[in-house]
Amino acid sequence: MNSKTDSTAVNSKFKIDNDKSYFDSIAIILFIGLLFTDFIPDFDVVGYTIxxxxxxxxxxxxxMGVFIYFNAVLLSTGFFNKIKKSFFIKIYFLFLALCGVSLFFAPNLSLSIVNICYLLISFLTIIHFGILLNNRLYLIYKLVFVVVLFTFFETSIALINFLELLKINASEAYKISLNTGNINIFAVSLNLKIPFVLLGIFTFSGYKKWISIIAFSSSCLILFLNNNKAAFLSLGLIVLLFLAYKAVKTKAYKKIGLVVLLLIVAMGVAYLVTSVDKETSVPTSAVNKASDNTEFSMLNSLDKEESASSRIKFWRNAIELSKQNLFTGVGLGNYQVEISPYDNKLLNNGSVTIHPHNDFIEILVETGIVNALIYFTLFITLLVINVKKLKSEDTEIRTIALLTLLILLVYGIDSLFNFPLYQPTVQIGFCIIMIFTLLNQSVEVEESNLLVSKKYFIPSILLSLTLLYFTFEIFKTYKLELEIKKDYALEKHLISADYIAKNLPKYPNINNETYPFLQKLGVYHYYEGNFEESKKVFAQSKKINPYSGVEDWYLSKIHAKTNIDSAQYYIKKSFESRPRDLNSYLDLLHISNIKKDTLEIINTNTVFSSYRDEPMNYIHTSNALYNSGYDIKKLNQFIAEGLSKFPQDSLLLDRKEMFQKILDVKNGVVTSSKAKVQSVKNDENTAADKRLNNVVNMNIYLQEAANYGAKGQFDLALKNYLLVLEKYPDNLAIHQNIGLCKFEQKKFKEAIPYLEKSLGDQNLNDGKSEYFLGICYLNTQNKAKGCSFLNTAKNKKYPNAAQIIEQYCK
Known part of the structure; x- marks a missing residue:
């Protein structure tokens, strides 16, 4: 009997041990799956990894939900008791609940649904991994080594890519991001892993220690090469705090010295690499100008403000917006639309901010001040809980608390300067913070063996299925957006309005630049000449985002063909929506010129110059005023005002000379080469008159060419530019504009020689010629040359160049 009982006990223990080993392995495998997020390819949703x-x-x-359901032994009451007793979990639940309540106040429910889905994915990740790792934090060092390995492979791949790209495109080589989306996200992702790597250096021996050392060195090197200030701050603080803690607790001074040495070496190598690169590479402009250097140009680049001072402006605008709905907020996800009236007065040419670069402020704006305070309280509570655990007598608890605190530090700093709340690769760090804080407890009382019925877990699976549906719909939306962007970039318009209508997205209903997809549908109706349908769709689009001004811009173009008064009305509305937008400004000048409305021309320039005071404003406005019959004396005074602000501007000086000659002719006098004043009596055949008429006519031709270009009448624009080219064959800016006209006419082969000719002008160094040359060569099946020119344009930071390269030059 005793032998049989003993055998049964042994078998039972063997089964328990096997089950334990099995669930341990599953937990580690699924943890690996979580970290694998950084390696997921973009699946042709280029630039949109989220x-x-x-x-x-x-x-x-x-x-994970299905696995837990079919292994209900994991659903112990002990885990759910921890949730019930955890104050910070209650704060987190309250935060999520108020985010949900904000949906009732959201002007655009589609955006709120997208963001609540993202938040709920993080919530489910915390619950599911919490269940899987409950009573399994003894696996901590295995989990640490998994993170170390991922960091080792990730940084190795990144450095290999860096070295390969350094030979081809040095300026792009330093933007190390892999599949995370951009350099900032990749930097934060690395910093979130560094606490694990540091622990590996101090804990492991043999090959594990060497892998940890290499992973730390390569991580630091990449962070220094990326040159991200927030990442520097995070790296410095986590290394400092970790080493300080180890110095007090373990006195492992050799290992502390090793880490310091590795950090210094990484910094030195990064400095040497960048120094050598600066000596051997051709410098390129860091920022494109908002307007071109010449009056002949038709297309303009965007200004992008990304400095620390810009962040402060974003925060100030966001706080102003929050005052309108202080307690309810504007609705989760709706910041990006509702901030537009503020952004339109801060950013040039329709640029937008999707986030205010501060999670706490974004929560304030979208869900109200109460929820913002709750969210901030969550961080303070997590900090206090884990600081207290550092005093535990249990070494394992102290180690996990230290890890959690350092990850919390990285995440907190990123929350102050970026938007990790909706970045999946960074949200993994947040989930680890929550899970470790919840489970890192000493077991004072043996947990109950009672299990929760698995039927109570069915809502989790249903929620997982719901989130899968919505994220797949979001994925399809961004696929469509990329198709439209490609079609726009290559100027082919192969996509039809019917195709967009059939695939019109619901989640989200605006693209990554806050433009409604209905707006894109209206634009394609416009391209197809279906103006009445375009008007109807634009009316619906304006209900989704009434601030973009793009619909009114197109409505102005539609009405310009039949009713100039209506055209002026709509272009004024577009300009009022975006008073820093160059295209709206120029088009309003053009239409006001047609109407000979000099008062509107002057008012338009006054408003635009109050935001962007540039010398070209005086050139554009004087053209419109001159062609509208404005008094020449007043025009001279207008140009004099410009010269008082920009005394060295050559175009303004030329314009002053031109208007002075016109005034002299009108007054009947002209200055001779011998400085004698002569009377001019209707003798239009004199050499002086001919030269004067040439100057005036050339400027009129240029103004008309620009006006035709703005209306899309490129054949007429081309005629005027060719007339000017006959007189000024060495003006390379005119060559560029002829090339651009032929590009718009889809005459890619004919555009190439003109665009190549314009490359010799030092004033045309913004990458525009290279960009359009690249697309021309792609359209003529010369990929090598096309990609070469596009890479040059990308180096000069010309808009969209990087996106075209990503899609067509891989």
């Missing part, structure tokens, strides 16, 4: 990563996390959560 929807791809959230779709992957939705699938992963469904897998």
């Amino acid at each position: 929807p791809v990563h959230y779709l992957y996390l939705s699938i992963l959560n469904l897998v």
Whole structure:
């Protein structure tokens, strides 16, 4: 009997040990799956890794939910008791609840649904991994080594890519991001892993220690090469605090010295690499000008403000917006639309901010001041809890608390300067913070063996399925956006309005630049000549985002063909929506010129110059005023005003000379080469008159060419530019504009020689000629030359160049 009992006990223990080993292995495998998010490819959603990563996390959560459901032994009451007793979890639940309440106050429910889905994915990740790792934090060092390995492989790939790209395109080589989306996200992702890597250096021996050392060195090197200030701050603080803690607790001074040495070496190598690169590479402009250097140009680049001072302006605007709905907020996800009236007065040419670069302020704006305070309280509570755990007598608890605090520090700093709340690769760090804080407890009382019925877990699976549906819809939306962007960039317009209508997205209903997809549908109706349908769609689009001004811009173009008064009305509305937009400004000048409305021309220039006071404003406005019959004396005074602000501007000096000659002719006098004043009596055949008429006519031709270009009448614009070219064959800016006209006419082969000729002008160094040359060569099946020119344009930071390269030059 005793032997049989003993055998049963042994078998039972063997089964328990096997089950334990099995669930341990599953927990580690799924943890690996979580970290694998950084390696998920973009699946042709180039530049939009967020929807791809959230779709992957939705699938992963469904897998975990189903596994837990069919292994109900994991559903112990002990885990749910921890949730019930955890004050910070209650704060987190309250935060999510108030985010949900904000949906009732959201002007655009579609945007709120997208963001609540993202938040709920993080919530499910915390619950599912919490269940899987409950009573399994003894696996901590295995989890640490998994993170170390991922960091090792990730940084190795990044450095290999860096070295390869350094030979081809030095300026792009330093933008190390892999599949995370951009350099800032990649930097934060690395910093979130560094606490694990540091722990590996101090804990492991043998090959594990060497892998940890290499992973730390390469991580630091990449962070220094990326030159990200927030990342520097995070790296410095986590290394300092970690080493200070180890110095007090373990006195492992050799290892502390090793870490310091590795950090200094990484900094030195980064400095040497950048120094050598500066000596051997051709310098390029860091920022494109908002307007071109010449009056002949038709297309303009965007200004992008990304400095620390810009962030302060974004925060100030966001706080002003929050005052309008202090307690309810504007609705989760609606910041990006509702901030537009503020952004339109801060950013040039329709640029937008999707986030205010501060999670706390974004929560304030979108969900109200109460929820913002709750969210801030969550961070303070997590900090206090884990600081207290550093005093525990249990070494394992102290180690996990230290890890959690350092990850919290990285995440907190990023929350102050960026927007990790909706970045999946950074949200993994937040989930680890929450899970470790919840589970890192000493077991004072043996947990109950009672299990929660698995039927109570069905809502989790249903929620996972719901989130999978929405993230797949979001993924399809960004796929469509990329198709439209490609079509725009290559100027082919192969996509039809019917195609967009059939695939019109619901989640979200605006693109990544806050323009409604209905607006894009209206634009394609416009291209197809279906103006009445375009008007109807634009009316619907303006209800989704009434601030963009793009609909009114197109409505102005539609009405310009039949009713100039209506055209002026709509272009004024577009300009009022975006008073810093160069195209709206120029088009309003053009239409006012047609109407000979000199008062409107002057008012338009006054408003535009109050935001962007540039010498070209005086050139554009004087053209419109002159062609509207404005008094020449007043025009001279107007140019004199410009010269008082920009005394060295050559175009203004030329314009002053031109208007002075016109005034002299009108007054009947002209200065001779011998400084004698002669009377001019209707002798239009004199050499002086001919030269004067040439100057005036050339400027009229240029103004008309620009006006025709603005209306899309490129054949007429081309005629005027060719007339000017006959007189000024060496003016390379005119060559550029002829090339651009032929490009718009889809005459890519004919455009190439003119655009190549313009490359010799030092004033045309913004990358525009290279960009359009690249697209011309792609359209003529010369990929090598096309990609070469596009890379040059990308180096000069010309808009869209990087996107075209990503899609067509891989």
